[in-house]
Amino acid sequence: MVLNRKIAYVNLSTDKVVQKPIPREMRTLHLGGRGINTYLLYNHIQSKTDPLSPENVLAIGTGLLCGIPCLGSGRCDIAAKSPLTGAIGDSNIGGFFAPELRLAGFDHLVISGKAAKPVYLWINDGEITVEDASHLWGQDTFETQTMIRKDRDDEDIKSIVIGVGGENLVRFANIRTGMKNSAGRTGMGAVMGSKNLKAIAVRGTTSIEYAHPDALLDYCKEMNDMIIGTRWAKAQSKWGTMIIYSNTNTTGLIRTKNFQLNRFEEGEDLEPENIDRYSFGTSGCYACVVHCRHRYTVKDEKGEQIFGEGPEYTSLGAFGTMVNCKKMETILKANHLVNKYGIDTLETGGLIAWAMELYEKGILTDKQTDGLKLEWGDENVVYELIRKIATREGFGNILADGFKPAIAKIGKGSDYYAIHVKGMSNLHSDERPTPSFALGIATSTRGADHLRSRPAIDLYGLPEELLEEVYEGPVSSDSTSYEGKPRMIWWQERLYAVTDAIGTCKFQTVFCAVHAPKWNEYSKLIQLATGMEFSKAQLMEIGERIYTLERLFNLREGFSRKDDALPERYFKEPTPIGLPAAKGKTIDKERFEKMLDEYYALHSWDQNGVPTKEALERLGLDKEPSHTI
């Protein structure tokens, strides 16, 4: 039975591995993936734990629906206290690792302690061992995976690994698998690095038994047809997430030169179709019909031919618009570099763009930048800074700790130019024209982020009757309005939390397409796969439980309403260009605070953002930490 997969507790200080069943109650309350991971973090991490200490816990979890043939069901959730923000750290990774882990007999791993020397975990059909990784230490994220496969003479091994960035405890180092997939955000790679854990390699050949195999197969086909039937998924299957660029850059929703402009007027070469010059096809994660990334070849900064996958829309901003680099080729090279080193593309680009603006303003000088002239649009500066960050060399060492420590070191009003929330960089999207997006990045539990709650369909001007039906309450169809937007965020938060808990892909639910699988479809898939019955309302309550527990984690770490904030520039500097819906916009401070009040009220949190006693009782969270698993 699918629910007989185990949870394994691995203490790297003692090499002790304990396997336990996952109680049914955990599934009923938290499903799996991000849901159970959040529970584990709240229960296993003491308040005020240093994220890079052996006491931090790294939780790795497959989704409840992991393995089924639809909706990119191979997502894996990786969580720990974030070394970047000090808040909850949580990042989701696609590829093929999660199904392999489930095939090997495990749904969750809880890793604590610190190994005396570099190690990797080897997981094979019910067995977990700690293996020497001295020979892998120092290798990049691609080579590490190749070497493990060679060592064990099995090309079908799936590994999640860290690169040099994670080894050097870069606070936004990621965890990677395959050529493209990254658990990119919140510095989970640094947590692995701090534990001397280079990789987790898995091979599984046990069968996953679902409750109703034939009906499940038919319904999965229906789900795949449903998602690929949307225009958004069709476009994405051709151009990847880069397709968003065409829309947002035309409108004026893209931060350019850090935060100086909201459209990249010289960014023609970054239009998604230009990927055709380098691409020879697309590539998909496990059980995915959208296949949103390209397989490309390009000459790297040393003139050598390289193969890479991607790039994401994120990288178009990180190494294009935000740093004023105009060529697609720069994006591809920089994308490959950060992937090789294992550092987050978004955070890296955000920090480099910030440094460039500080340099322009004279806040940073050649003396601090090791003589590097941080001029806008200099691609070589971008490559060099990526290297310096990953290896913590010179000025790179300052950026490698992320915004908050870098601001403390640089001083001189540099904080005003930093576009971050809770210490994590924002995407290259400019939320000044879209109050809903702005509220989303401010309230996101893991810091500035578009994957916690972004209601991307707010940009479409959909009929209000349809929006009311979807969001179960009145919502303005005007993307510049503040009306009903807290409700949108609240709804999306719960949907994404459940999506991360069942382990399907966010691009295959209501992210950019309103007619994509959501609550009722999830409910039926869970029933067919596991036999468990959840109504739409019950699933929504689980989403609320996950989000509230994340909130409790952050409150325990000292975060509060003051941290659900936006950078000052959102209120002070109007957007200079763009279409009418995007030009001359700021976020109105008063109305923003009112949105926040409304948002808290929808959650049944008080005006400081603290969940009420009644809310906790209703969600069964009043006794947490309950230490069930």
Added chain:
Amino acid sequence: MEKILFIDPEKCTGCRLCETACSLHNEKVVNPALARIHVAKWETAGLYIPVVCVQCETPICQTVCPVRAISRDEKTGAVVIDPNVCVGCRLCVLYCPFAGAQIDFKKGRVVKCDLCNGEPVCAKFCDPQALQYVKATTANMKKQRAAAQKFSELMKKLLVTP
């Protein structure tokens, strides 16, 4: 032979829906190790090639089978193994140059693609159409068209590059 399973590796995105759907349909579980089809990958080069029985006209598996467990299904054209006759000697596995026959390590016998009785689930799930179940005649022309397409792209490149 009305229809064939037409494989176009260039369209494969490596998602492994074919493996997953195959095992769920045929074994009622998800386990790629039990699937009749497998996507062989060279990840660091971005190469994905679906490997499955090609239903040979003169099946080597049939020739080497000592107990005559292998025959052709007249309706679908698939080369099939009679599980009641198969003794699990694995000679077919040994001799097939296309790795079309697999060891079912759970039941100690040999299994292979039987085209799902004329409705191959893998092709049904393959949205990029790297796997298509098409008429044999159509398949020829598809292949020719694909070749012509490549030729025309090459010509374009030659014409613009001095």
